[in-house]
Amino acid sequence: MPRGDKSSYTDKQKRQVEHIEKGYEHRGVGKGEAERRAWATVNAETGGGKKSGGGRGKAENHGPSRKGGKLGGAAAAHRTAAERSASAKKAAATRKRNAEKRG
The missing domain is CATH 1.20.5 (Single alpha-helices involved in coiled-coils or other helix-helix interfaces)
Known part of the structure; x- marks a missing residue:
């Protein structure tokens, strides 16, 4: 599988990336950087592509998505x-x- 191939990701993961990417773009981040950050966030949450065998897999960690809101207020400090x-x-x-x- 070539580097950057997204075939091992589920449809849900791809939808998550689109949603996160729109959020970054809304905040003024460029298209390429927004996409890179979105994939990094989904990878951090789900552990990468999940489309494979029928096992349960691993639990999702939603910490990376929550992290963004906690970063606010640094300028005031x-x-x-x-x-x-x-x-x-x-x-x-x-x-x-x-x-x-x-x-």
């Missing part, structure tokens, strides 16, 4: 307290201004 405070004050002022427009 690198900002100073003054920068975070200024941002919060600006947001509060915007909310107040929008509320006055509505009400």
Whole structure:
């Protein structure tokens, strides 16, 4: 089987890749990089292609899919307290201004 051959993957795994890839593209990742990351995620979850014998196989690990959400907030951690405070004050002022427009 040549490198990059996807014939050993199930239809479900291929659908998962498409879905994950769309998510990456929606976030601004390029087409090629999104596809590479999607296949890496499915491989990490399922252990690679599953289309073979009739055995039970191995359980799926959904940690790699959950990992992405936990990475958020890193930018805020690198900002100073003054920068975070200024941002919060600006947001509060915007909310107040929008509320006055509505009400």
